Amino acid sequence: MSDRDFPYSIWPTGPQFLISLTNSKSLFLSFSIRYLNTFSCSGSVSQSVCMDSLGILITRPLFPYLEQQLLRRGCCLFRLYDSPEDRRIQFLRENSGSIRAVIGNTFVEVDAAMIDALPELKIVASFSVGLDMVDLQKCEERGIRVTNTPDVLTDDVADLAVGLAMAVLRRIPSADLFVRSNGWKNGDFTLTTKFSGKRVGILGLGRIGLSIAKRVESFNCPIHYHSRSIKPFSNYTYHSNPLLLASNSDILIISCSLTAQTRHIVNRAVIDALGPHGILINIGRGAHVDEAELVKALREGRIGGAGLDVFEDEPNVREELVGLDNVVLTPHVGSDTVETSREMADLVVGNLEAWVLNEPLLTPVV
Amino acid sequence: MSTATTNSIAKPQVLLLQPIFPSFESALSPKYSLLNSRESSLPLTSFLSAHAHSIKALITLDPIISIDASLLDQLPSLGLVCASSAGVNHIDLDACRQRGVAVTNAGDRFSADTADYAVGLLIDALRKVTMADRYVRNGLWPIEVNYPLGSKVGGKRVGIVGLGNIGSHVAKRLEAFGCSISYFSRSLKPNYPSYKYFSNVLELAKYCDMLVLTCALTAETRHIINRDVMSALGKDGVIINVGRGALIDEPELVRCLKEGVIGGAGLDVFVNEPEVPTELFQMENVILSDHRAVTTPESFQGVLDLVIENLDAFFAGKPLLSPVSY
Numbered sequence: 082m083s084d085r086d087f088p089y090s091i092w093p094t095g096p097q098f099l100i101s102l103t104n105s106k107s108l109f110l111s112f113s114i115r116y117l118n119t120f121s122c123s124g125s126v127s128q129s130v131c132m133d134s135l136g137i138l139i140t141r142p143l144f145p146y147l148e149q150q151l152l153r154r155g156c157c158l159f160r161l162y163d164s165p166e167d168r169r170i171q172f173l174r175e176n177s178g179s180i181r182a183v184i185g186n187t188f189v190e191v192d193a194a195m196i197d198a199l200p201e202l203k204i205v206a207s208f209s210v211g212l213d214m215v216d217l218q219k220c221e222e223r224g225i226r227v228t229n230t231p232d233v234l235t236d237d238v239a240d241l242a243v244g245l246a247m248a249v250l251r252r253i254p255s256a257d258l259f260v261r262s263n264g265w266k267n268g269d270f271t272l273t274t275k276f277s278g279k280r281v282g283i284l285g286l287g288r289i290g291l292s293i294a295k296r297v298e299s300f301n302c303p304i305h306y307h308s309r310s311i312k313p314f315s316n317y318t319y320h321s322n323p324l325l326l327a328s329n330s331d332i333l334i335i336s337c338s339l340t341a342q343t344r345h346i347v348n349r350a351v352i353d354a355l356g357p358h359g360i361l362i363n364i365g366r367g368a369h370v371d372e373a374e375l376v377k378a379l380r381e382g383r384i385g386g387a388g389l390d391v392f393e394d395e396p397n398v399r400e401e402l403v404g405l406d407n408v409v410l411t412p413h414v415g416s417d418t419v420e421t422s423r424e425m426a427d428l429v430v431g432n433l434e435a436w437v438l439n440e441p442l443l444t445p446v447v
Numbered sequence: 448m449s450t451a452t453t454n455s456i457a458k459p460q461v462l463l464l465q466p467i468f469p470s471f472e473s474a475l476s477p478k479y480s481l482l483n484s485r486e487s488s489l490p491l492t493s494f495l496s497a498h499a500h501s502i503k504a505l506i507t508l509d510p511i512i513s514i515d516a517s518l519l520d521q522l523p524s525l526g527l528v529c530a531s532s533a534g535v536n537h538i539d540l541d542a543c544r545q546r547g548v549a550v551t552n553a554g555d556r557f558s559a560d561t562a563d564y565a566v567g568l569l570i571d572a573l574r575k576v577t578m579a580d581r582y583v584r585n586g587l588w589p590i591e592v593n594y595p596l597g598s599k600v601g602g603k604r605v606g607i608v609g610l611g612n613i614g615s616h617v618a619k620r621l622e623a624f625g626c627s628i629s630y631f632s633r634s635l636k637p638n639y640p641s642y643k644y645f646s647n648v649l650e651l652a653k654y655c656d657m658l659v660l661t662c663a664l665t666a667e668t669r670h671i672i673n674r675d676v677m678s679a680l681g682k683d684g685v686i687i688n689v690g691r692g693a694l695i696d697e698p699e700l701v702r703c704l705k706e707g708v709i710g711g712a713g714l715d716v717f718v719n720e721p722e723v724p725t726e727l728f729q730m731e732n733v734i735l736s737d738h739r740a741v742t743t744p745e746s747f748q749g750v751l752d753l754v755i756e757n758l759d760a761f762f763a764g765k766p767l768l769s770p771v772s773y
Contacts, residue, residue: 240600240624244576247567253734254577260735261728265721270737275745276567277559299623300563396588403584411579412588418574420599 132156132437136179138199140189147184147208147426154430161189173198182433184208185227187413188395191215196223204436206429209416210234212446213339213366220447227447228432232288233424234416238336239292241415242364245388246297246332248409249360250276255406274358277301282330284323284346285337285365286312293334305329308337323347327354332362339366349374352384360386364415367393376401379408390415459762460498461529462505462522464491464512471508474751479758495521503527504758510534516542527761530771531750533557533613533741534691536664540773551757554769555612556749557741562616564740565659565689568713569605569621572657572685573598577734598683601625606655608648608671609662609690610636617659618642629655632662648672652679657687664691672696677703683710689740692718701726704733715740 133155140161143151151158159180164172173180173195180199185191185207196202196219204226205215212229220227248254251273259265277300283290286308294304294317304317307326311319320326323346327333333355337343347361347370355361361384363370372393378384379402386407392398395413402408416425431443458480466485475481482502487494495502495518504527507514514528516539525548528538533553543550571577574597582594603626607614610630618628618639629643630636631651636644645651648671652658658680662668672686672695680686686709688695697718703709704727711732717723720738727733741747756768 236601236625237599240570241574241576243624244567244570244574247563248571248576248580251564251567251739253567253571253736254580256736256739257577257734258581260723260737265723265737270739270742272742272744272747273739275560275743276563296620296623299620301559398583398588403586409576409580410583411576412583412594414574414579414594414597417594418597418599420602422596 132433134179135433135437136176136181136201137433138173138176138180138183138202140183140191141186143184144208144422144426146423147429150426150430151433154434156433170194170198177201182206182436184429185212185215185229187211187214189214191220193219196220196225204228204433206432206436208425208429211338211366213368217447225447226436226442226445228429228442228444229446230425230428231444233428234421235288235292237418237421238289238364238415239296241390241411242289242293242334242336242362242388243296245362245364245390245409245411246281246334246360247276249362249386249388249407250274250279250332252406254409278303279331280305280329282306282320282326282333284326284333284335284369285343286314286317287337289364290334290336293336302332323351324354327351327359328356330355330359332360334362335365335369337365337369339368344368345371347371347375349378352378355384357382358385360384360388362388364390367391367395372399379405459503459758460501461758462498462502463508464505465508467508468747471751475755475758478755492521500524504529504761506531506754506758507537510537512537514538514543519543519546519548527551527757527767529754529757529761531754533561534663535771536691540771544773549761549767550771550773551753551767551769552771553741553750554753556753557746558612558616560743560746561613561661561689561740562620564715564736565613565617565661565687565713566620568687568689568715568734568736569657569659569685570600570624571734572687572711572713572732573600573603578731603627603657604629604655606630606645606651606658607642608651608658608660608694609668610639610642611661611663613689614659614661615639617661648676649679652676652684655680656683657685660686660688660690660694662690662694664693669693670696672700674699674703674708677709680709682707685709685711685713687713689715692716692720697724704730 135156136159137156138159138161159176161169161172177199178201181201181203183191183205185205187209191205193216202225206228210229210231215227217227279302281297281302281304283293283306286306305320305326306317307320307323335347352374376399379387388409390411391413398410402410428444435442458478460482461479463481463483482498484491484494499522502522503524506529508531510532519542528543528548528550530552535550535552538550601624605621605626605628607618607630610632622628629645629651631645631648701724713734715736716738723735727735753769760767
């Protein structure tokens with residue numbers, strides 16, 4: 082993969098660079114070494130924003146490119162995951178004087194306890210678009226800025242939603258296993274049902290939902306949706322609640338954000354409305370679905386199948402799901418491509434740099 | 448065998464050389480008298496000779512039985528070979544043309560399902576869906592943290608080998624994902640000005656990130672994907688095959704995958720089905736499938752309807768609906 086051009090112009094001008102250099106001798110020395118070693122995404126030598134000694138808490142191993150970008154800028158990374166679980170609050174307290182930023186993710190909460198343990202915390206830059214793992218209210222109270230990574234991952238998540246739907250309906254992983262286990266030589270063919278023309282129900286017609294709609298339209302799938310408001314797409318059929326949406330869908334795709342209102346939005350009633358030929362695709366959050374009910378419905382044949390990228394207790398997936406052949410399970414990889422990870426990383430770095438420079442943040446939510 | 452019935456016109460006889468699904472049989476039998484060589488105790492030659500003069504049409508089901516010159520010679524009254532598959536490489540088209548025997552195929556009844564499946568395999572290959580499913584089922588998610596990243600679908604240059612019915616359906620779908628479409632075909636298709644045409648597959652492979660094979664298998668297209676083409680496609684390249692196994696030099700494909708000459712493949716067809724090169728079973732970057740692109744009730748019903756429509760047209764002296772040009 083070739084390096085990509087930095088999407089946002091956040092490089093400081095010459096004078097700012099010189100000012101930061103003269104602040105201290107050691108700073109000058111370490112920075113000049115870094116300057117000489119700096120590579121830029123576009124291939125020409127550029128100046129890095131000096132983020133020297135910005136203490137950043139990392140709660141999960143970073144995408145290597147992101148870690149590299151932060152280290153090159155002189156950030157000081159505090160790796161929470163290196164501490165055993167029972168020592169983590171202590172780790173936070175020991176380093177609380179230095180930690181001014183946290184890189185958020187979809188696995189470890191930035192909750193009130195963590196925020197309380199970090200009095201110098203000023204910014205949470207999440208490597209995700211969903212912020213259900215961040216106590217936004219607490220951040221607002223404390224004046225902590227919060228940024229996410231919208232738009233850059235929209236297409237990837239939509240692609241996976243369609244890929245999962247196809248994999249479930251046409252039983253692609255199942256076919257692969259059938260061939261690899263020599264089943265094909267001994268067994269008969271399997272009938273699966275046509276994807277094109279199936280009614281697709283999208284729960285949440287935001288950026289990702291619209292991107293999914295655009296894709297499945299090319300398969301001549303009629304689009305149905307439920308959203309907080311009616312959208313100006315006359316060829317998409319609006320339904321006023323998830324139950325009605327499920328009753329009118331063959332493939333129900335969850336693409337809304339997780340809030341108190343959308344927790345378990347897909348419950349037993351919605352699952353039953355989707356029916357024995359319907360399939361559920363979840364690229365939102367595990368908590369959107371009453372997972373225990375889903376498992377029961379799958380086992381009892383009250384729903385046709387499911388494609389799940391998210392689960393209630395990641396990375397743990399219920400045993401019962403693993404035992405089913407009408408499900409496809411992926412480990413929360415909705416935006417996990419090389420290309421998108423780089424764009425997300427660039428946004429995280431860009432937001433942190435903007436904050437360091439006291440400039441408008443690129444993608445703030447709080 | 449029943450002879451004269453109360454109907455003044457006896458049902459036309461249609462030859463079958465393979466077992467037929469009960470549902471196909473019951474759809475055909477109201478209008479057609481099905482003669483199935485498999486249901487006779489006579490050896491094939493005797494069976495054919497007994498019915499030679501009354502058989503005007505034959506239906507092929509699974510395209511593994513060859514309709515060759517020697518078979519055609521035993522059916523002097525034959526006027527139509529009605530294939531229920533999209534591919535007609537099991538039929539000697541030259542021999543049919545010489546004897547004035549028309550050939551029909553599945554037309555566009557399989558196009559949507561085949562195109563869907565090709566796109567499904569392509570997304571699977573880039574985003575590692577099957578591999579991820581295996582990873583989760585093997586309990587690896589809680590243990591390992593560094594699961595390999597996939598590759599974005601949007602922005603990829605897709606090269607379609609054969610821009611016919613199926614190829615154009617694939618193109619339309621992948622455009623919606625933000626892929627740019629190029630193609631190789633026997634001739635430039637003026638209906639698709641926004642797709643980039645290449646007059647040879649090697650140049651197509653050099654330009655593209657992935658190839659989707661949707662062309663018919665003929666003498667010209669056999670092994671159209673060879674080592675040179677795979678080298679040109681490159682180490683991140685992906686090949687999706689929903690055409691016929693022999694479009695690819697299969698042993699060479701295995702070598703190229705092993706050596707990292709190409710990045711991965713999604714294969715629904717193989718040279719000698721259901722035999723699949725076992726070296727592929729060890730590879731994570733390949734998706735293997737049991738020629739199921741069209742095994743859907745919708746495709747089956749669609750092709751059955753088309754077979755009946757073609758037979759109806761033939762026996763009524765009307766234009767055939769899905770004639771194969773030869």
